[in-house]
Amino acid sequence: MAAASASVLGALDPTSDRAVFRQIADQLREAIDKGRFKEGDKLPSESELVEHYGVSRMTVRNSFSVLQGEGLVVSEHGKGVFVRPRPPVRRLASDRFARRHREQGKSAFTVEAEAAGSRPEVDGLEVKEERPTQDIAARLGGPRRVLARRRRYLLDGRPVEYAVSYLPLDLARDTPIAQPNPGPGGIYARLEELGHRLDHFDEEIRARMPSPHEVRTLRLAAGVPVIHLIRTAYDTEGRAVEVCDTVMAADAYVLAYQLPAT
Amino acid sequence: MAAASASVLGALDPTSDRAVFRQIADQLREAIDKGRFKEGDKLPSESELVEHYGVSRMTVRNSFSVLQGEGLVVSEHGKGVFVRPRPPVRRLASDRFARRHREQGKSAFTVEAEAAGSRPEVDGLEVKEERPTQDIAARLGGPRRVLARRRRYLLDGRPVEYAVSYLPLDLARDTPIAQPNPGPGGIYARLEELGHRLDHFDEEIRARMPSPHEVRTLRLAAGVPVIHLIRTAYDTEGRAVEVCDTVMAADAYVLAYQLPAT
Known part of the structure; x- marks a missing residue:
């Protein structure tokens, strides 16, 4: 499976009331929903997202944990965060x-x-x-x-x-x-x-x-x-x-x- | 609704492989399942659990977030964590x-x-x-x-x-x-x-x-x-x-x- 690139992600809206970690989760979710990040793809790493958005590591981790709670991604220890493969239904x-x-x-x-x-x-x-x-x-x-x-x-x-x-x-x-x-x-x-x-x-x-x-x-x-x-x-x-x-x-x-x- | 007391909770098992925050979540879950903590009850506060178990505030917070993810408790900002009231089905x-x-x-x-x-x-x-x-x-x-x-x-x-x-x-x-x-x-x-x-x-x-x-x-x-x-x-x-x-x-x-x- 491919590693997804942070380059498809947009910028944060500094005027928004929405918390920064939620804005990042929104952008990652949209990329998954639209198929830009596919099943099994590795999401951009913590470091890439820290650099892309100019935020702290903790903020990126909070975004990942939102998506994990929604069942959209799985975290594999030491390997990164992946778009959850959908098993055959x-x-x-x-x-x-x-x-x-x-x-x-x-x-x-x-x-x-x-x-x-x-x-x-x-x-x-x-x-x-x-x-x-x-x-x-x-x-x-x-x-x-x-x-x-x-x-x-x-x-x-x-x-x-x-x-x-x-x-x-x-x-x-x-x-x-x-x-x-x-x-x-x-x-x-x-x-x-x-x-x-x-x-x-x-x-x-x-x-x-x-x-x-x-x-x-x-x-x-x-x-x-x-x-x-x-x-x-x-x-x-x-x-x-x-x-x-x-x-x-x-x-x-x-x-x-x-x-x-x- | 009543405030639940930490006194019904047991002790941690220092020999267990299970992470401390999970052991605490297990004990709180059991108290909810068995009806010792009832719907709408306020769980023991962070400080009470820190004292009861001798752990850090972060560990207690991690336990709460496990139970929140399972839909067993809701956190009300500034008020505490409550056993989630089950609406009529x-x-x-x-x-x-x-x-x-x-x-x-x-x-x-x-x-x-x-x-x-x-x-x-x-x-x-x-x-x-x-x-x-x-x-x-x-x-x-x-x-x-x-x-x-x-x-x-x-x-x-x-x-x-x-x-x-x-x-x-x-x-x-x-x-x-x-x-x-x-x-x-x-x-x-x-x-x-x-x-x-x-x-x-x-x-x-x-x-x-x-x-x-x-x-x-x-x-x-x-x-x-x-x-x-x-x-x-x-x-x-x-x-x-x-x-x-x-x-x-x-x-x-x-x-x-x-x-x-x-």
């Missing part, structure tokens, strides 16, 4: 849990990854019986014990999502769902074989900044939020048979939905 | 564009606001004819000119969303849709009266940090991302009749959707 289609995908023996994650030409991977799998939190219990209709399946999803080696599925224990105990590998089509296929024909899924979406634990698990750059998605699966009798609590790297996903007009 | 239901709401003469925004017991308001309305961006044109099937309706939504006086609706000009020109107030039920009701019976809406969701302009428009606290939602309305003939490009304060919304299992 996965589009989750509104039919991603359709039965025809399960019948092909594929999980939703695999279906999406293959559609995007990526290599799907799952690690950190942990399956155990536990007491649910109040919120999870309420969503599942009040079971005292649940089976929890935790795992991390990666695409082309990059962690993109951390998910925990909760199922009422009376439903999942001693079934393939309690096995590390629940078999082709995943737990939704197994639920249907156990007689819980799925009717629909409710999804709730929030976005927020990650906790330090989520930053580590998903290897998030500064200024990258997470999408927090809670999905509840209902069978045709109206019973909530699974809740999946998922945290996704927001820069790796577009979620698609269809809403009825009637 | 609006849940957007998956049937929010159902015809029965339009037939009652209400917009989706009004329906949702009333359900939450809030006072809805719209300001900054601007209606004009313009050339669409490539992306908007592609979503609308390639019109050369569009009608753009820009507006900001507020709940109880707080800005929560900035939205722009684009409609093919041939469809909207010289209709009530081009009027500042399109009448009861909003533009979707008018589209149906003009013969474009709505079939469904596609929504695409992304989350990211806001631009400085969005921070000002939505008066966002530090560490609060935005949800970027692009909705396309289709009529029963499969024509895209409107694209709505919306930026929402992520701390003010939960979006709900239903996905089919078949």
